[in-house]
Amino acid sequence: DAGVIQSPRHEVTEMGQEVTLRCKPISGHDYLFWYRQTMMRGLELLIYFNNNVPIDDSGMPEDRFSAKMPNASFSTLKIQPSEPRDSAVYFCASSLTGEQPQHFGDGTRLSIL
Amino acid sequence: SQQGEEDPQALSIQEGENATMNCSYKTSINNLQWYRQNSGRGLVHLILIRSNEREKHSGRLRVTLDTSKKSSSLLITASRAADTASYFCATDRYTDKLIFGTGTRLQVFP
Numbered sequence: 001d002a003g004v005i006q007s008p009r010h011e012v013t014e015m016g017q018e019v020t021l022r023c024k025p026i027s028g029h030d031y032l033f034w035y036r037q038t039m040m041r042g043l044e045l046l047i048y049f050n051n052n053v054p055i056d057d058s059g060m061p062e063d064r065f066s067a068k069m070p071n072a073s074f075s076t077l078k079i080q081p082s083e084p085r086d087s088a089v090y091f092c093a094s095s096l097t098g099e100q101p102q103h104f105g106d107g108t109r110l111s112i113l
Numbered sequence: 114s115q116q117g118e119e120d121p122q123a124l125s126i127q128e129g130e131n132a133t134m135n136c137s138y139k140t141s142i143n144n145l146q147w148y149r150q151n152s153g154r155g156l157v158h159l160i161l162i163r164s165n166e167r168e169k170h171s172g173r174l175r176v177t178l179d180t181s182k183k184s185s186s187l188l189i190t191a192s193r194a195a196d197t198a199s200y201f202c203a204t205d206r207y208t209d210k211l212i213f214g215t216g217t218r219l220q221v222f223p
Contacts, residue, residue, distance in 0.1 A: 004155070031209060043156075043201070043213040056210065091155055098209025101146060104155030 002026070006092050006105035014113050018080040021108045023092030024073055031098055034067055034077050035091040037107070043091075049075065050098070082112045117202045117214025125220045132189040134217040136202030137182075143207045145178055147187050150199045150216070159187075159200075192221045 005024040013019055025032045033048040047057040052069045060067070064083070069075040079086055089109050093102040117138045126132055136145070144163050148156040162169045162178045162185070169176045175188040189196055199218050203211040 033211075042215050045210055045212070048209065050209070093155075099144065099205070101158035101161060102156075102211065104157070106153075106155045 004092055004094050004103050004105035006090075006108050008108060009106065010109045010111075012111045012113065013082060015083055016081045017112075018078065019082045019086075019110060019112075021077040021090050021092075021110070023075045023077070023105060025075070025092070025094030026103055027073065029094035029096055029103070031095045031102075032069060032075050033093040033095075033102060034075070035093065037089045037091060038087075046077070084112045086110065087112050117204055117212065119200070119202060119214045119217040121217060122215070123218045123220070125222065126192055127222050128192060128194055130192055130221075132192050132196070132219055132221070134187045134200050134219070136185045136187070136214050138185075138202075138204050138214075139183065140206055142180075142204040144205050145176075145185050146203045146211065147174075147176060147185075148201045148203060148213075150201065152198075156201065189219075192219075194221050194223045197221045 007022045030051050034046040035043050037043045046059045047067045048055055049069045065079055067077045089107045091104050091107045093104045095102045117136045120135050142164055144161055146161045147159045149159055150156045160171050160176050162176050173190045178185045197220050199216045201216045202214045205211050
């Protein structure tokens, strides 16, 4: 039974480059969440989708961040242009309903030089 | 903004001992959940307790919830080295969003 799959696991890139993070949620889960984890700010919710529709993007830090969910089995988080302060671990999680426990992927460790 | 604050921030114990972590939150909640995060991995759900429940058990885990004090505790009994991880509480305020606390780093020495 596959869990949430994120790719890449690690990404190192230079400031100004476009970064695309990918997520495949658990099949049948209607909710998908994107989080960012840093030592300073802990785990922050960036955006979440219900049935592929963005419901709340109030956590997206700036216009440089965008997220899409073109279908039930795929979502992307894009940063363009990237900055060193975007360095963090980005997690994707999915759940059956909004109340149900969330299942997390193993994250993408992003380093912007 | 973080809803929950865990304490202690870090805890070191010997195998076989019990570990207790506390979580305090600021506003009324619907559910409270506890998650574990091993180093370099994603969070794993441990247990969910609803606002109308006071205590819940799952294996070696015992969770209590005191809504009057806006606090919860997670007790791990007879700890093992494999329990070494960070533990987070997360609350929802009758929405689909979870707000995570700051976490407790637990180290269990063999």
